[in-house]
Amino acid sequence: MMSRICEGRVVVVTGAGNGLGRAYALGLAVEGAKVVVNDLGVGRHGEDGTTKGAAEKVVDEIRAAGGEAVANTDDVTDWEAGRRIVQCALDSFGDLHAVVNNAGFVRDRMFVSCTPDEWDAVLRVHLRGHFCTSRHAVDYWRNQQKAGRPVDARIINTTSGAGLQGSIGQSAYSAAKGGIATLTLVQAAELARYGITANALAPSARTRMTESVFAEEMSRVEDGLDVYAPENTAPLIAWLCSAESSDVTGQVFELKGGRIFLSQGWTDSPDIDKKARWKADELGPVVRRLLNGRAPAKPVYGAA
Template structure:
């Protein structure tokens, strides 16, 4: 018996790296898994369905239940078909793990509009489309008197929480996903749906390229950057046991589980009257001296 017995989960970008680790872990805990991946390159080019097929074969060989799906999460109608495929194959849907993403690293002064749009498209539109279709299904269940026990698990990033040099588009998209999670949690709880986000740090195609030295931990007693380290927390968030946890952003790395404190009001100076422009500088100096210093932007 696993903590996700009988639950059905869609995982986008599930053929490699973190998505693959999530798929295997969910299946090991009894979930029915939809392995969604169109098999693009790191930058979003090309198509290759074989990687998703391999993950499904691995799950089935271990006596798990899974199907492959090659639909594009950024296409509104295709995203609907992913949800339909999960229900057709397994009779229900409980969890959406939004993991698919691309990266187009570029210093801001060299960034192009095409790279910007492509990054926003995959991360923000991709998170929206499939979750929106899933919510339609879950809301209908709730209105029919059935508790959907549903979970949305989004993927933000340290880049989205604190910024990252040469990743303006990626950081912006991931920051937007963190905000989206807060809104989903606030709006969807009434329908029996929770929404949480992850900022995972692990070895993937993306991080091996950007942080090669940090990711090279394979020979250590504990491989801190093994993507399988992230999966247990994701599986728990997808289980019935996480019903009371929503609107949270978790940073995960190795054996660490950290919950983000989020944006909150800091020091304040109140004149109780309108400020003159020449007065503002001194007030800001006081605020800067009193605040908790922010984390540095990655790479700065």
């Protein structure tokens, strides 16, 4: 029998009832992981009750294929619910090795039209949602490490091209996803001492959150490959959850179809040093020299 890369690993996947999360859960199970399938059952805008039972359906699929999984319907934005999600893994499978933070929704709006409630809802599900479950998982792993037990744990976060370069009409979503990318860097730096890695993924996939805005682009098939199929991303998630990825941390991966690459993030340009304090009326040409000398940035999605 072919070895499976996640054999014996226990993984929580949030927002796993549909789209990318479902593909991750199914892919992890195929690779031998025992999966906690978390999904609250809300719609693409966070409306209640539109996909109730989604987590259970994914669990049924995994079990029908011979895998092990359990459903969980806790809200990732709730502090105590985050504790229950981690406890669900421990009660069901006796351990936890990875948390895949995938849950989220969008409320697309131009910045001039975005309301405080919409802004808060989007930041809450993405940023607080990435915090609660992972924070309780880290408590468990730290306690294991302090008790002298080896820890080989993973946090995998979900950012977006919108967070890395911005997206017209998605100011709240872009801000949240940019925050998640930076959170990943901090987690990687702080948690390495406990045997925990942290990486992020910016997938390009057809999901409920992308289908209304990018439907035409994301229906494209190239050379027989469905470029935007959520299943394309599942193997990278499985590898990142596995023991094989223990030396990789603090990275933001981008994946589109069969293309995989790393986001290189913010970095300094060559500098201009006057060796003295600048005067305001000197800075125009200096700033333009800096702008002209730097590598071009990716454009904001939707910008002309």
